[in-house]
Amino acid sequence: MKKQRRERLRPTLLMLIIPLVTSVLLVSAVLFSLEAQNKMIRNANRYITYKAEQLRDHMHSEWQILERLQLEKELEYTTAFQKSMQTYAYSLLRSETEDILVFDTNGTLLYRFGLELPSTEKLSYMSKRLTHPLTPGWYDGTLFQESRIGVVFSFQPLDWIVTVTEKRSQFFLSTFRIIRTQGIILLASLSLIILAVSLYVGYITRPAENLAKTIALISDTHNLSHRAKIENDDEIGLIAERFNNMISALQVSQEQIERTRQAEILSRNKAVQSEYETLYLVGKLADFRDAQTSEHQDRISNLARLFASLLGMNTVEQEVLFNSARLHDIGKVAIPDSILLKPGKLTPEEFRIIETHTTRGFELLHNSHSEYLKAGAIIANTHHERWDGTGYPGKIAGENIPLFGRIVSILDVFDALISARPYKEPWPVHKARLYIIEHSGTQFDPALIKIFDDNFAEFEKYLL
């Protein structure tokens, strides 16, 4: 039972969900942050407004008592009122950055209530009059070179303008802290999300990239031993596994094909080898009949191959000539010993019979399917033809004589001259060479004789 794969890739869905969740989180965080800021500002406003109202109510109630007792003009009592106000003002202050200022209608500072003594620099400002008038209500501006926020109210009985304010930076300090903390949290969350997305994208794409690399490697090197790495148990893993199975099957087929090919090469080599051996033996048959030596056939084969290479034939043609040249006298097997081995002079009739070794050789070989035997048939039939058309058996002339026949006729005569025979001594090589050259254009093809003469040093190497 094959294992069921349950894991599935859902990249599209996840790619949609991740940004969506991130956006919702971000928007929520921003909204929450704004709400928190507003709430804090409202609380701070309420707090400082409450202090201002308390102070104003206290001053009015105290003054009403003085008025009711008709003591508001008495210096003693107004001083007591101011003391009472001062005590109450101090009781309202909670931080060193809060203060309560009392101005007259000209903007001249009359009193300052604060938990911290003003610096010398600030004092010099405070000794001057305000440059702009203060209007009752919410205050958010610069007061004595300092950004402050709070409440301004007027105290009519004494024509006072009272400010209850806090340093602006202090007022928003908590809010700033919250914004900063939220910013850090948001930034960290974003970084984590980006990291998670990158890792996830890598998790999905890496196996696919590896698979693509393996495919490219196999296609470039044609080496089927490579396999894709199966990293995850998902669709890409499944594709990689199937791909590996396919490559394994291909590799098995390729190895089988290679084994068959090697076997074919081996059997073909064996066949070629047996063909060579057969040709060699057949060539030798003629030697036995003619009292010639097998060296004669070997030399003619070697010299013929050299001729073929000097004429620019390819190696296949060179091999054909090499293997077929030795068959030129195969027809002699059909000539009676009484004539072939006759020690004395031959009669014209006997000569005519001897000449039939050419046509007999042709008849013997020409129906064969072997390239070598077919070429051998042509050579057997034409190696006694002469360039001037006075040869035998066809009395054909010039280039009508097949090239292989023209080549072998030169080599056959040349080798016969330099070899010992029962009826003659071997000729010296230079004398044989001269004989051949002298018969250029009559017995032999002049173009071939020129090549033979020009490259004689090469031919001589095979005579040793």
Ligand SMILES: [Fe+2]
């Ligand atoms: Fe011959």
Ligand SMILES: [Fe+2]
């Ligand atoms: Fe011969």
